[in-house]
Amino acid sequence: MTTSGSVDFNLDMAEITEEAFERCGSEFRTGYDARTARRSLNLLFAEWANRGLNLWTVEQVTQTLVQYSTSSSVATYPIGTITATVGSSTDLVVGRTITGSASGTTAEVLSKPTSTTITITVPSGPFTAGEAITSNASDESGVSTTITTDPSLSDAQAAVDVLEAVVRRSGSDIGISRISRGDYLDTPDKTTQGRPSQFYVDRLITPTITLWPSPENSTDQLIYYRVRRIEDADAGINTADIPFRFLPCLTAGLSYYLSMKKAPQLVPTLKAIYEEEFQRAASEDSERTALRLVPSFSSLSLS
Known part of the structure; x- marks a missing residue:
């Protein structure tokens, strides 16, 4: 007999949900079942962020x-990228502050990837779509353009x-x-x-x-x-943003979360299974480096 030769097994969100419902002694049938499972999955992902480091993330x-233009500036950057679309980035100067004319929101320009985009620090508030933004160029004369939309903070957040x-x-x-x-x-x-x-x-x-x-x-x-962050569980046809090694843990975790709502009598059992699966997966999800031990002879007394 021959083996399958296939190594691409995966489960989409709907299949994970079906398996979790079956472990609760129930069936995945209604639209509300899908919503409550999706909510539980996203809460589970948030819990994993609190449990420690997930290497794939x-x-x-x-x-x-x-180098900012004034000595009073402090070098604070978003942990990620915040991109703003503007009418023209040509005259904007990297390191200078831009100010929304209507909103009064401020941010510093970090780079100019294209002629119509800039990356910025975390803005002091939301920009108003279509408003003029002003800055000061090296000659201290005002530079003005427009900002198309309030930039998304999703990557940084x-x-x-x-x-x-x-x-x-x-x-x-x-x-x-x-x-x-x-x-x-x-x-x-x-x-x-x-x-x-x-x-x-x-x-x-x-x-x-x-x-x-x-x-x-x-x-x-x-x-x-x-x-x-681990990517959200949205559509049922999506696969989870996890390596295949965590599929048993994710399924066990979802079944435990659902049991609190659907089958309270199974909570202790499913929680124990989930904790065991998570411990096994987390132990595997670690860096492997050589361990070198050097003995110390500083306290050795020779007579």
């Missing part, structure tokens, strides 16, 4: 740093945390260390410019990363690994 981000970061200059990477909110607050002069050596992550709804010292040029690159 780690991604590398590269951000070209900006998908960030959960930052794991590690380096600053690249002339092809060489130098690691920078993470500091706490209190350590950053204790920094006497937050506007000092130089090669960044520390970073502080402010875990807001739209999280940010702040560098110290503030960048001294606009050519260094900040390269970091961020943990992103």
Whole structure:
């Protein structure tokens, strides 16, 4: 007998939901069943973010740093990309503040990918679609264009945390260390410019990363690994944003969540199965590196 030769087994959201309902001793039949299962799946994904690191959600981000034009500026960047579509980006200057004429919202320009798009820092509020935005060019004369829509914050808000970061200059990477909110607050002069050596992550709804010292040029690159959110469970035909190894865990977790609503008598059993499946999957989802132990002889007394 021959094997199948196939290694592409997967389940879509509808199949995962059917399996979970069957484990609860029920059947997946109505539109409300689909809605309640989808809600439970998204809550389950949020719970996984709280349980610790999921390696498949780690991604590398590269951000070209900006030396702001005034010494009073602080180098705070979104953990991700915020792109705004404008009438023309030609006369806008990287590192300068743009201001919405109607909304009064402000943000700093980080880059100009195309002639009609810019990337910006986290805006102080929503921009009004179609409003004029003004900035100051190097000659301090006003520059004006329009912003098409309020830019989406979804990419930046998908960030959960930052794991590690380096600053690249002339092809060489130098690691920078993470500091706490209190350590950053204790920094006497937050506007000092130089090669960044520390970073502080402010875990807001739209999280940010702040560098110290503030960048001294606009050519260094900040390269970091961020943990992103698991993508939502939406349409039943979609597959889950997980590796196949987590399918048993996801199915067990959904059946446990559904049992709290559909079959309370099964909650202890299904919870125990879920915890076992998650522990097994989480143990597998880890980095494998060599362990080197070096004995210490500092306390050895020779007579």
